[in-house]
Amino acid sequence: MKKIALLTPAHPLRGGIAASSERLATELQNTGYEVVIYSFSLQYPGFLFPGKTQFTDDPAPGLVIFTKINSVNPLNWWQVGRELKKQKFDLLVSRFWLPFMGPCLGTVQRIAKQNGHTKTICIADNIIPHEARPGDRLFTQYFASSVDAFIAMSRSVLEDIKQFSGRPSLFVPHPIYDTYGKICGREEALAHLGLDSSFRYLLFFGFIRDYKGLDLLLHALADLRLRQMKTKLIIAGEYYGNREFYEKLIAELGIGGQLVIRSDYIPNEEVRYYFGAADLVVQPYKSATQSGISQMAYHFEKPMVVTDVGGLPEIVPHGKAGYVVPVDAQAIADAVFDFFQNNKMEVMARGVAEEKKRFSWSNLVEGIEELFEKISS
Numbered sequence: 001m002k003k004i005a006l007l008t009p010a011h012p013l014r015g016g017i018a019a020s021s022e023r024l025a026t027e028l029q030n031t032g033y034e035v036v037i038y039s040f041s042l043q044y045p046g047f048l049f050p051g052k053t054q055f056t057d058d059p060a061p062g063l064v065i066f067t068k069i070n071s072v073n074p075l076n077w078w079q080v081g082r083e084l085k086k087q088k089f090d091l092l093v094s095r096f097w098l099p100f101m102g103p104c105l106g107t108v109q110r111i112a113k114q115n116g117h118t119k120t121i122c123i124a125d126n127i128i129p130h131e132a133r134p135g136d137r138l139f140t141q142y143f144a145s146s147v148d149a150f151i152a153m154s155r156s157v158l159e160d161i162k163q164f165s166g167r168p169s170l171f172v173p174h175p176i177y178d179t180y181g182k183i184c185g186r187e188e189a190l191a192h193l194g195l196d197s198s199f200r201y202l203l204f205f206g207f208i209r210d211y212k213g214l215d216l217l218l219h220a221l222a223d224l225r226l227r228q229m230k231t232k233l234i235i236a237g238e239y240y241g242n243r244e245f246y247e248k249l250i251a252e253l254g255i256g257g258q259l260v261i262r263s264d265y266i267p268n269e270e271v272r273y274y275f276g277a278a279d280l281v282v283q284p285y286k287s288a289t290q291s292g293i294s295q296m297a298y299h300f301e302k303p304m305v306v307t308d309v310g311g312l313p314e315i316v317p318h319g320k321a322g323y324v325v326p327v328d329a330q331a332i333a334d335a336v337f338d339f340f341q342n343n344k345m346e347v348m349a350r351g352v353a354e355e356k357k358r359f360s361w362s363n364l365v366e367g368i369e370e371l372f373e374k375i376s377s
Contacts, residue, residue: 001372003034005084007094007105010039010065014265016177016206016292017095017125022061023179024093024123027361028368029063036064038080042071044100071104081111088117091372094147097125102139109146119375121368122147126289127160130211140164149371151364154290154311168374172367173315174290176299176359180271183300189276195234195260200340202233203278203302206293208263209240213284213307215249219329220284222253225337233282234260236274275300280322280339284332288312298356303348305335320351 008021021037028035068083070076084092092112094105109120122144129136144164152158153174161169190197202221208214214235220226221233239246243263250256266274275281281297281304288310295315297304304322306312318324323335338344 001033001090001369001376003087003089004028004036004091004093005087005089006035006037007069007092007108008037008039009043009095010037010063011061012067013039013043017097019177019179019268020175020292021095022063023175023177023361024364025063026061027365031362031365036066038069038084039065039067040069040071041067041076042069042073045072069104069108071101074103074107077104077107078111081108084108084112084118085115088115090118091368092118092120093368094120094122095125096122096127096143099129099133099136099139099143102141102143106143106146109143113146119148119372120146121149121151121371121375123151123153123364124157124161125153127152127157127164130209130287148375151367151371155314156310157289168371170367170371172364173359174292174295175361175364176356177292177296178299178361180268180275180296180299182272184272184276186276189273192273193260193277195232195277199230199232200279201260201277202231202336203274203281204233204235204237204284205266205274205281205296206237207240208235208237208242208246210242211285211287213286213327214246216284216286216327216329216332217282218246218249218253218255220333220336221255221258223330223333223337225341226333227255227258229337229340231336231340232258232260234262234274234278236262236266238265239263271296272300275302278302279345280305280336282332282336283307283312284327284329285309285312286327290315295359298352298359301349301352301356303339303345303352305332305339307332317351317355320348321355322348322352 009018025035112118150161150169152171158171281302283306285307290311304316306316307327308324313324316322325331325335
């Protein structure tokens with residue numbers, strides 16, 4: 001295996017999948033492979049993207065990125081597939097996170113493989129989506145049948161893959177996000193963000209979507225014990241719909257004074273300050289597979305509260321790197337109270353620093369190599 005093409009969102013598209021795919025491409029290059037990325041000229045139609053923009057102003061990475069795939073144009077799928085077929089890559093590595101992408105990526109891979117040489121491996125962020133839509137199963141099945149092997153980044157996704165394919169599959173934990181700069185000290189971070197250093201801070205980070213459970217965290221923050229602490233919640237991320245619901249809930253609970261809301265997209269160079277300011281990262285998800293936010297918290301060595309859904313409990317050992325709690329506002333409040341009341345910051349930060357060693361990018365490259373050898377023999 002020498003030549004690899006990644007079929008994935010990438011710069012100037014924004015988001016965790018783009019950032020992690022660029023980081024994977026860099027790791028593959030550092031390992032000695034020739035790597036190019038085939039990204040999307042059109043990733044989502046408007047109805048699938050409720051945010052402000054799909055694009056970032058962050059600097060471009062030093063990678064070869066072809067912006068060519070149109071997710072809704074079958075003629076384009078044929079053209080890109082023909083180009084990949086002609087190039088005779090040893091391996092196509094596709095990211096799959098949404099059934100809507102199934103017809104596009106499945107067609108491109110089918111055509112590319114007609115050269116009798118190219119193999120395909122899927123890195124599956126999700127197989128069964130958080131928010132169901134008509135046609136999901138059909139689209140996913142079409143895509144899965146074009147894949148020679150799968151990597152799942154949580155054991156729950158590994159089980160979901162079995163519903164669609166019996167081909168080789170491997171669990172490799174999502175590596176840490178180490179592309180957002182160095183760890184930032186608390187005082188520097190608070191000064192940069194203009195926050196009062198006499199408070200301790202929780203952090204809810206990332207796009208605000210219903211399944212991420214921000215409403216549970218807001219209810220938890222209304223707990224009398226937390227109201228009496230000098231504790232605030234930083235909400236850092238763009239609303240993906242339902243903004244009015246959250247604003248109404250905040251008013252009803254009377255917790256506006258306990259919040260710091262930065263509801264715009266957070267540029268890459270600013271991420272380190274939000275995690276630097278936080279004492280505890282909270283992920284109150286109602287459903288999940290794995291989460292890139294956990295891997296960002298690991299990079300910045302911040303303890304976490306996660307709910308007992310999907311692959312989150314296997315990423316965050318309860319009592320060592322944070323808390324694993326039921327999907328329940330009271331349980332979230334109890335964990336936050338215990339963390340501050342019993343001064344768990346230092347011991348859990350040490351636990352996070354130890355656990356982060358499990359999540360290396362070299363592990364993911366080795367998983368790709370292992371599967372490629374298996375499907376090529």
